[in-house]
Amino acid sequence: MPHDDASQFGLDPRLVARYLTSNGWQLDQLRSNLRRIWLPEEGAANPIEIFLSFDTKSQDRDLAFALTTISQYYERSVETLASEIRALSCDIISSKIPDEYVRNDSIELRIASEYLDRMRVFLAASATTELNGERFYKRLRKEAVEYSERCRFGHTFRGSFGFHIESPVGLNDAPSFEGIDEEVPFGRLVVERISRGLSSLSQAALQGNPNLIVAEGQGLSANMCEAIISIIEDIGVSRIDMQISFSPEWRPRVSPLPTKFSMHFQQLDILKDAAKALRVDDPPRHAQVFGRIKRLETEGNPADLIEDKSRREIEVSWVNEENQLVQVRVALSPEAYLDALEAHKNGHAVLATGIVSKVGRNWRLDPIETFKIVS
Known part of the structure; x- marks a missing residue:
C-alpha cells in the first residue's frame, strides 16, 4: 500500500477509531476534527499512539499511517486488518463452494460470474420482500436494487473458493439499552430476513415439509425461493455453504439468530413447492x-x-x-x-x-x- 493512500479500502476514520477503542485503546479529542488514539501499556514510557483527522484533506494520509501502525502491532496484513475494521459497519454473508470445484485456488470464471449475478438478484429479491412485506411481488422495487448495488462483494479466501458479501448497516452512535427498541438499519432487516428464511429452508429440507417455509412469515417469499432455485440450478455446483456474521454494532431483534446454512440440489423440490404455495395469482x-x-x-x-x-x-x-x-x-x-x-x-x-x-x-x-x- 502506498504510504499515503488508504482510499482503496473505503474506510471512514470513525470506523478505525471504533475498532481501536473496542480493543482497549484510549481516545482523546484534541480538536473538533482531530483524535489522538493511544494504547496504554504498563511500564511503557511512550505509548503507541495514532492521530486521526476527520478532515477530508488529510484523511487518507492519516488512515494509511494508522493502518500500517496497527497492522504491525497486531501482526496482520493491511488487507486483513481493513476487512476486520470494515466489518464493524456491515453484516457479512460468507459462502463457500466445495473443494472439488477449486483448481489452484481458483474456479471457472463461469461459476464465479453466475454466482455474483444470482446473489445480486437474491439480495434484491430479499430487499423487495422486506419492503413490501408480502409473500409474492410482481417486480423489484427500485430501492431494493439500489440496496443490492450498495452491497460489497469481498475477496475470495484461499484453500477453498468463497465470497464475502458485505451488507452495509453503518455505526450505531445512539446509546443501546436492553428492552428498548432501536431504529434498525434497512440492511440489517434484510439480512435478518435471509437468516430466518434460510433457517426455515434447512428445517423444511430436513423434514421434507415445504409448509415450514410457508409458515415463516418473516422469511422467504416466492421470489426469494425462485432466486435460490436459480442459484442452485444455474451455477451447477452440488452445494454452497453459507455463514452470516452480524455486526456487533446492532443487537439482533430476535436472539439468537441462526448463522450457518447450506444450499444444495436436494432442496430444489422443497423450494419449488414452497414457491408455488407462496405465489398468489391476481384476483379478478x-x-x-x-x-x-x-x-x-x-x-x-x-x-x-x-x-x-x-x-x-x-x-x-x-x-x-x-x-x-x-x-x-x-x-x-x-x-x-x-x-x-x-x-x-x-x-x-x-x-x-x-x-x-x-x-x-x-x-x-x-x-x-x-x-x-x-x-
Missing part, C-alpha cells in the same frame, strides 16, 4: 385492455356470422398497471371478430373492457363488456 378485477392484436384464432369460418357458432378468440398485447407487457386472451362475437380481423390487417389497436384475471401464466378478459377499434 375490472380493467381496460388496450393494445395491438398479436394473434387471432377461430375453429370455424370467420366470415359466417349466422350459422357458424365456433369459438373466436384474439390475443392482445397489453401493458398493465404494473408496467408489465402481458398477452390477454379475449373471446369475441362473430361480428367483433371480423372487426378485429380488419384492425389486425391495418395495424390498428383495440380497446376492450371487462373482467381481467390471471390463471397460472395466462391472462384472460372474461366476461367482456365492450370492444372497439382505435384507429
Whole structure:
C-alpha cells in the first residue's frame, strides 16, 4: 500500500477509531476534527499512539499511517486488518463452494460470474420482500436494487473458493439499552430476513415439509425461493455453504439468530413447492385492455356470422398497471371478430373492457363488456 493512500479500502476514520477503542485503546479529542488514539501499556514510557483527522484533506494520509501502525502491532496484513475494521459497519454473508470445484485456488470464471449475478438478484429479491412485506411481488422495487448495488462483494479466501458479501448497516452512535427498541438499519432487516428464511429452508429440507417455509412469515417469499432455485440450478455446483456474521454494532431483534446454512440440489423440490404455495395469482378485477392484436384464432369460418357458432378468440398485447407487457386472451362475437380481423390487417389497436384475471401464466378478459377499434 502506498504510504499515503488508504482510499482503496473505503474506510471512514470513525470506523478505525471504533475498532481501536473496542480493543482497549484510549481516545482523546484534541480538536473538533482531530483524535489522538493511544494504547496504554504498563511500564511503557511512550505509548503507541495514532492521530486521526476527520478532515477530508488529510484523511487518507492519516488512515494509511494508522493502518500500517496497527497492522504491525497486531501482526496482520493491511488487507486483513481493513476487512476486520470494515466489518464493524456491515453484516457479512460468507459462502463457500466445495473443494472439488477449486483448481489452484481458483474456479471457472463461469461459476464465479453466475454466482455474483444470482446473489445480486437474491439480495434484491430479499430487499423487495422486506419492503413490501408480502409473500409474492410482481417486480423489484427500485430501492431494493439500489440496496443490492450498495452491497460489497469481498475477496475470495484461499484453500477453498468463497465470497464475502458485505451488507452495509453503518455505526450505531445512539446509546443501546436492553428492552428498548432501536431504529434498525434497512440492511440489517434484510439480512435478518435471509437468516430466518434460510433457517426455515434447512428445517423444511430436513423434514421434507415445504409448509415450514410457508409458515415463516418473516422469511422467504416466492421470489426469494425462485432466486435460490436459480442459484442452485444455474451455477451447477452440488452445494454452497453459507455463514452470516452480524455486526456487533446492532443487537439482533430476535436472539439468537441462526448463522450457518447450506444450499444444495436436494432442496430444489422443497423450494419449488414452497414457491408455488407462496405465489398468489391476481384476483379478478375490472380493467381496460388496450393494445395491438398479436394473434387471432377461430375453429370455424370467420366470415359466417349466422350459422357458424365456433369459438373466436384474439390475443392482445397489453401493458398493465404494473408496467408489465402481458398477452390477454379475449373471446369475441362473430361480428367483433371480423372487426378485429380488419384492425389486425391495418395495424390498428383495440380497446376492450371487462373482467381481467390471471390463471397460472395466462391472462384472460372474461366476461367482456365492450370492444372497439382505435384507429
